[in-house]
Amino acid sequence: MTGMSIRNPKQALYVQFAAVAKALGNPQRLELVEHLAQGPRSVDALATKLGLPIANVSQHLQAMRRAGLVTSDRDGKFINYRLADDSVLAAFAAIRVVAEHHSAEVERVVRGWFDRHDDMEPVTRDELVSRMKEGLVTVIDVRPADEFALGHLPGAINVPLSELDSLLPDLRTDREIVAYCRGPWCVMSFEAVAELRKRGFSARRLEDGLPEWRAAGMVVEPVLQGTQR
Amino acid sequence: MTGMSIRNPKQALYVQFAAVAKALGNPQRLELVEHLAQGPRSVDALATKLGLPIANVSQHLQAMRRAGLVTSDRDGKFINYRLADDSVLAAFAAIRVVAEHHSAEVERVVRGWFDRHDDMEPVTRDELVSRMKEGLVTVIDVRPADEFALGHLPGAINVPLSELDSLLPDLRTDREIVAYCRGPWCVMSFEAVAELRKRGFSARRLEDGLPEWRAAGMVVEPVLQGTQR
DNA sequence: AGCTCATTCAATAGAATTATTGAATGAAGA
DNA sequence: TCTTCATTCAATAATTCTATTGAATGAGCT
CATH class of the missing domain: 3.40.250.10 (Rhodanese-like domain)
Structure with missing residues (x-):
C-alpha cells in the first residue's frame, strides 16, 4: 500500500481489478467462497469446515472483505460472513470455465481420482x-x-x-x-x-x-x- | 511446484482454479489481456504498448500461458500471443463487475480523474x-x-x-x-x-x-x- | 557459415503472500 | 464487575512473486 505509486488512472483501475482477481487467487479462499455460497457462516464454522486454524481463516476473510468479495455482520458473539454479491459467484464460475478449457490438468485430476x-x-x-x-x-x-x-x-x-x-x-x-x-x-x-x-x-x-x-x-x-x- | 503436496482431489481442483485467478491477479497482466483482446500481438509489440522491458513482458506472458490464459505461435521471427479463449475475456469481465460493485474505489478513481x-x-x-x-x-x-x-x-x-x-x-x-x-x-x-x-x-x-x-x-x-x- | 534480432533463460534482490503462534480486543452473559 | 469466548491483531519465518540485468537460444536472412 505504501510502496505503490500510481501515475495514471488506467494503472489505478488495473490495480483495482487485479486486487479482486488476487483475492480469488488462492485455493483456501476459493474454498471459502464455495462454502459461503451455501449461506452465511461464522469464522469459527468456516474454520471447522475447512480444517484450518481460526486465525488463518480470519485473515483470509479480511483479505476478501478488503477486495469486496464478502461482507460481515455481527450476530451475538459471532461474526457472520457472506458473499458480497452474486457477481462474486459469477466471477468464480468464469474462472472455473477458463480452467476447464485449459482442462488437461483439471480433467486429469478428476479422472485420476x-x-x-x-x-x-x-x-x-x-x-x-x-x-x-x-x-x-x-x-x-x-x-x-x-x-x-x-x-x-x-x-x-x-x-x-x-x-x-x-x-x-x-x-x-x-x-x-x-x-x-x-x-x-x-x-x-x-x-x-x-x-x-x-x-x-x-x-x-x-x-x-x-x-x-x-x-x-x-x-x-x-x-x-x-x-x- | 516441488514443495506443493496435494492430499485430495478437492484441494487439487482449487489449486487449479486459483492458478487461473492468480494469473489474472496482476495489473500488468490484466493490461496484457486487454491488449490481446484487440488482436494477436508479438512480445515486442506488447512491450512497446505497455512501456515495459521485453524480458518482463515475456515472463508475464509465459506465466499466463502456464495458466491457460494465452497461446502462442511463431510467425517468422516473431512469436504471436493471443487469448486462449473467449472465456478469458469473460473472466476478466466478471472480475471487473465484482470491482464495480465494490465500486467505492473504482468510481472514485474515474471521478477523481x-x-x-x-x-x-x-x-x-x-x-x-x-x-x-x-x-x-x-x-x-x-x-x-x-x-x-x-x-x-x-x-x-x-x-x-x-x-x-x-x-x-x-x-x-x-x-x-x-x-x-x-x-x-x-x-x-x-x-x-x-x-x-x-x-x-x-x-x-x-x-x-x-x-x-x-x-x-x-x-x-x-x-x-x-x-x- | 555467419549475422541479426526477437525471444527466452538464469540469477538476483526486493517486495508481497502465507501459515503459525500467542496475545489482545471486545461483546455477551452471570 | 468479572468471566467467557469468537474474533482480530502482531510478529515471525518460509515461500512466492516481481522487476531487472545480461547472457543464451534459435529462426530467418545474406
Missing part, C-alpha cells in the same frame, strides 16, 4: 427439471445436514456423503439417482456417484451445485419469506 | 445500434491506428486520442459523438469524451469496447474471411 471416466457426463439443469416432473428420478443432496437445512432442491433428500453407506438401503433401486452438492466441481457428488454405481445403482451428477441452481432463479426449499438469511 | 461526473452515463450497445440505423451519431474509435486496422465498429472513424486535437475540425458539430476504445473502462474514451465536451461537442462513451462488441456477435469491419488473424 475417479477411475470411472465412462459416462461421467452430468445431468443438465433442464434435463433434471423435466425428469423430476415425470417423477423418474431420486434427487439426493450429499452435503452435510446443516447446509441442506439452509436450502436445497425441491424434493431432494439429504444423504450426506459420510452417511451414504448407512442410508443406502433406503434408496430405491428402480429409479435413477441424481446427486448434487456445493458446486459443479464439488467432489462429494463425484464420490457419491462412484460409490452408488459400485453398488449397482444407476446414478449421475447434476452439472451444478445448489448455489448455481439458486442463482438461476430456480425454486429452493425451504422457501423463506421475509429477510433472507 | 475526470471531474465531469454528471452525465457520464455510457450509451448501451442496443441504443447505439438503433441510433446508428437512424444515422444520428458519429462513432469514433479512439484507439491507435494499428488496433483500429485489426477491426472496428461498422462505420466508425479512427480518431486516435493523441490526434484528437488536430482532427477536431473534421468532426460534425450537429451530431452526437459516441466514442469507444479497448474496453468498458478503457480510459482513452473517457478522456476523449471529456475533451470533446470541453470543446462544445455532444459526446458520450459506448459502454463496451471493441472486444465486447465482437464477443456479442456483432459485425466488425473489416470482415476478414479465411483464417482469422
